Amino acid sequence: MIFNSLDFALFLPIVFTLYWLIQNYNLKLQNLLIVVASYIFYGWWDWRFLSLILFSTLVDYSIGIYLNKTSDKTKRKMMLYTSVLVNIGLLGFFKYYNFFVSNFVDSFAFFGAKIKPNTLNIILPVGISFYTFQTLSYTIDIYKNKLAPTKDFISFAAFVSFFPQLVAGPIERATNLLPQFYTKRNFDAKKSMDGFRQILWGLFKKVVIADNCARYVNLIFDNYEAYSGSTLFLGAMLFAFQIYGDFSGYSDIAIGVSRLFGFNLKQNFAFPYFSRDIAEFWRRWHISLSTWFRDYVYIPLGGSRGSRCNKIRNVFIIFIVSGFWHGANWTFIVWGALNALYFLPLLLLNRNRVNTNVVAEHSILPSFTESFKMLITFLLTTLTWVFFRSDSVASAIDYLSNICNASIFSKPLALESYLYIFILLFILIEWRGRREQYGIEKLWLNKPWPLQWAFYYMLAMLIFLYGGEAQEFIYFQF
Structure with missing residues (x-):
C-alpha cells in the first residue's frame, strides 16, 4: 500500500476514525490498533514478509530486556553482537547476497577461472533497510545506557512497525518515538x-x-x-x-x-x-539516516578526531557505507565516494561547520x-x-x-x-x-x-x- 493510492485513501480515514473513537479506553488498545493497522498496511504489499518484522521485533525486544538484567560486560557485548548480526544478517541476505556472489564470480573470471554461481531469486522486502536500523539503534542505545528497555511488547511492536514511516522512514530513534506510545494521546484539531x-x-x-x-x-x-x-x-x-x-x-x-x-x-x-556547501547539504538531506551513521558508525570510529589519515579514513567509510546502504550496486558506492571527496576539503580545512x-x-x-x-x-x-x-x-x-x-x-x-x-x-x-x-x-x-x-x-x-x-x-x- 502506498500513500498516493486509492487503497490508502480508504485505509487512512478508517484507521483514523477507529483510533480516536477508542481514545478514552485503554491506551494499550490504541497501540494495539496501530500494530494491527501497520501489519495490514505492510502486508498489503506481501504478507509473507510480516514474519521478518515480527522476528526483528521479538529479537530486539528480548535482547533489550536481557541487557538490562545483566551488568556482565562480556554477556552484554554478546547480546549486542547478536542484535547486530541478526539485523545486519537479514539485511545483508535479502539485499546483498546476489551482489556479493556475482562480484565473487567476476573476480575469479578476471583471472580466467570460471565458477558457476548459486544466485537466488530473492525479493527485497520493502522497508527492511529502515526498520532494521530502527530496531538496531534501540539495542545499541540500551547497551550504551542511553535508554531503558521497555517491558511493554505492544508499544515496542508499534514503535517498530508504525505504518506512516515503516517502509521509507524517517528512521526514528527509540529515545524520541517509543516514549510517545506510553503517553495518552488526545485529539488535537x-x-x-x-x-x-x-x-x-x-x-x-x-x-x-x-x-x-x-x-x-x-x-x-x-x-x-x-x-x-x-x-x-x-x-x-x-x-x-x-x-x-x-x-x-x-x-x-x-x-x-x-x-x-x-x-x-x-x-x-x-x-x-x-x-x-556539501557539509551543509548532508546536514539537511535524509537527516535521520545521516545522523544514524554519524552516531553509530562515524563517531565510534573516531569521527573528526585523531590524525589526518584517520579523518580521511572515517569520512570515506561513512560515505561509502551510506552509499552501499542505498543499494547493491557499484553506482551507489561511487556516489558515496564522490560525496566523500566533496566533503574532505571542508573537513581538512575545518570549514565543515561554517x-x-x-x-x-x-x-x-x-x-x-x-x-x-x-x-x-x-x-x-x-x-x-x-x-x-x-x-x-x-x-x-x-x-x-x-x-x-x-x-x-x-x-x-x-x-x-x-x-x-x-x-x-x-x-x-x-x-x-x-x-x-x-x-x-x-x-x-x-x-x-x-x-x-x-x-x-x-x-x-x-x-x-x-x-x-x-x-x-x-x-x-x-
Missing part, C-alpha cells in the same frame, strides 16, 4: 490540521513534481546515447528534483500522517538544495556569494545523482562524458510548459518556507480563512489534474 497541510504538500511534491519529472528522466536516462549534452544535463537536473520531491514528499506525508495520530516525528529534510544557519536568514533574497555557493553545491550534487540513477558505473561515466561536448550548447528536449511553472512555484514556496519544518507550514496562516482554503484547494486541484503517471516511491527499493 490544530495538530491534525497541521498534519493535513503537510500531507497535502508532500503529495504535491510527490505527484506533481516528482512523478512529472520522472516521465522525462526515464526517457532521457534510458536512451541517453540518442540525446544532446544539453538534454542530458536537463535530465540530470530533473532527476535532482524528482528524487527530492519523491523522498522528501514521502517524509512529509509520513510526518503529517503521524501528527494525525498525535505523534511527532523528526524533520527528515531541511531544504537541502539551499545548502551553501554554514549552520539558514541561508539568507534575515533577508528575503540571498546575497551574490550565497547564491553562487548554492548554485555550485546544487550542480555538484546533481552530477553525483547521475551515478545514483544509472544502471551501471560505465553508463554513468558515459552519460557524463556525453554532457561534456559541444552539444551542451544546443537546444534541449522540449518539456511541457506547465512543468517549468510547477518547478518554479515549488522552488518559490520552498524558499519562502525554508525556516520552517516544511514548505507551507506557515504560508497564508495569517490570511483570512477563505484565502487559506483557496490555496489548499488549488494544491489539491493541481494534484488531481496534473498528477503524473503513478510511480512507486523511489526509496521503496532501498
Whole structure:
C-alpha cells in the first residue's frame, strides 16, 4: 500500500476514525490498533514478509530486556553482537547476497577461472533497510545506557512497525518515538490540521513534481546515447528534483500522517538544495539516516578526531557505507565516494561547520556569494545523482562524458510548459518556507480563512489534474 493510492485513501480515514473513537479506553488498545493497522498496511504489499518484522521485533525486544538484567560486560557485548548480526544478517541476505556472489564470480573470471554461481531469486522486502536500523539503534542505545528497555511488547511492536514511516522512514530513534506510545494521546484539531497541510504538500511534491519529472528522466536516462549534452544535463537536473520531491514528499506525508495520530516525528529534510556547501547539504538531506551513521558508525570510529589519515579514513567509510546502504550496486558506492571527496576539503580545512544557519536568514533574497555557493553545491550534487540513477558505473561515466561536448550548447528536449511553472512555484514556496519544518507550514496562516482554503484547494486541484503517471516511491527499493 502506498500513500498516493486509492487503497490508502480508504485505509487512512478508517484507521483514523477507529483510533480516536477508542481514545478514552485503554491506551494499550490504541497501540494495539496501530500494530494491527501497520501489519495490514505492510502486508498489503506481501504478507509473507510480516514474519521478518515480527522476528526483528521479538529479537530486539528480548535482547533489550536481557541487557538490562545483566551488568556482565562480556554477556552484554554478546547480546549486542547478536542484535547486530541478526539485523545486519537479514539485511545483508535479502539485499546483498546476489551482489556479493556475482562480484565473487567476476573476480575469479578476471583471472580466467570460471565458477558457476548459486544466485537466488530473492525479493527485497520493502522497508527492511529502515526498520532494521530502527530496531538496531534501540539495542545499541540500551547497551550504551542511553535508554531503558521497555517491558511493554505492544508499544515496542508499534514503535517498530508504525505504518506512516515503516517502509521509507524517517528512521526514528527509540529515545524520541517509543516514549510517545506510553503517553495518552488526545485529539488535537490544530495538530491534525497541521498534519493535513503537510500531507497535502508532500503529495504535491510527490505527484506533481516528482512523478512529472520522472516521465522525462526515464526517457532521457534510458536512451541517453540518442540525446544532446544539453538534454542530458536537463535530465540530470530533473532527476535532482524528482528524487527530492519523491523522498522528501514521502517524509512529509509520513510526518503529517503521524501528527494525525498525535505523534511527532523528526524533520527528515531541511531544504537541502539551499545548502551553501556539501557539509551543509548532508546536514539537511535524509537527516535521520545521516545522523544514524554519524552516531553509530562515524563517531565510534573516531569521527573528526585523531590524525589526518584517520579523518580521511572515517569520512570515506561513512560515505561509502551510506552509499552501499542505498543499494547493491557499484553506482551507489561511487556516489558515496564522490560525496566523500566533496566533503574532505571542508573537513581538512575545518570549514565543515561554517554554514549552520539558514541561508539568507534575515533577508528575503540571498546575497551574490550565497547564491553562487548554492548554485555550485546544487550542480555538484546533481552530477553525483547521475551515478545514483544509472544502471551501471560505465553508463554513468558515459552519460557524463556525453554532457561534456559541444552539444551542451544546443537546444534541449522540449518539456511541457506547465512543468517549468510547477518547478518554479515549488522552488518559490520552498524558499519562502525554508525556516520552517516544511514548505507551507506557515504560508497564508495569517490570511483570512477563505484565502487559506483557496490555496489548499488549488494544491489539491493541481494534484488531481496534473498528477503524473503513478510511480512507486523511489526509496521503496532501498
